[in-house]
Amino acid sequence: TTPERSDDCLFCKIVAGDIPAEIVHATETAVAFRDVNRQAPTHVLVVPTSHYENAGELARHEPATAAELLTVAAHIAEKEGIEEGYRLVFNTGSGAGQTVWHAHLHVLGGRPLTWPPG
Numbered sequence: 001t002t003p004e005r006s007d008d009c010l011f012c013k014i015v016a017g018d019i020p021a022e023i024v025h026a027t028e029t030a031v032a033f034r035d036v037n038r039q040a041p042t043h044v045l046v047v048p049t050s051h052y053e054n055a056g057e058l059a060r061h062e063p064a065t066a067a068e069l070l071t072v073a074a075h076i077a078e079k080e081g082i083e084e085g086y087r088l089v090f091n092t093g094s095g096a097g098q099t100v101w102h103a104h105l106h107v108l109g110g111r112p113l114t115w116p117p118g
């Protein structure tokens with residue numbers, strides 16, 4: 001798979017407001033919105049406003065923004081009242097299930113989560 005250019009990127013368009021999404025939180029460098037194909041009662045994606053192919057590239061170029069994704073994720077888990085635990089996932093590469101080539105952190109919670117995920 002070829003990484004998308006930022007002007008052709010779904011999550012850049014959501015960040016820009018060109019494609020609608022259910023935004024749950026936004027800061028200067030991160031936007032959180034509900035996954036359209038929900039895998040748990042809470043399934044939110046936290047994305048940097050800047051375009052990087054994956055979490056590693058984001059962390060290399062903008063470590064503060066990479067950390068911000070975690071802060072926002074923890075805030076969402078608290079706001080959504082997840083008490084039993086939640087899972088944070090960066091799928092990285094097609095072999096790990098990455099389908100959108102703009103770094104994004106999955107926040108999953110509200111149901112029992114088994115480990116390993118498979």
Ligand code: 5GP
Pocket residue numbers: 010021022033034035036037038045090091097098099100101
């Ligand atoms: P990945 O598989 O790359 O880790 O995660 C991409 C996620 O983006 C998937 O869980 C998929 O359901 C979600 N997604 C794909 N297209 C859209 C969209 O247009 N809107 C929203 N809100 N989520 C999307």
Ligand code: ZN
Pocket residue numbers: 005006009010011012013050051052101102
């Ligand atoms: Zn993008």
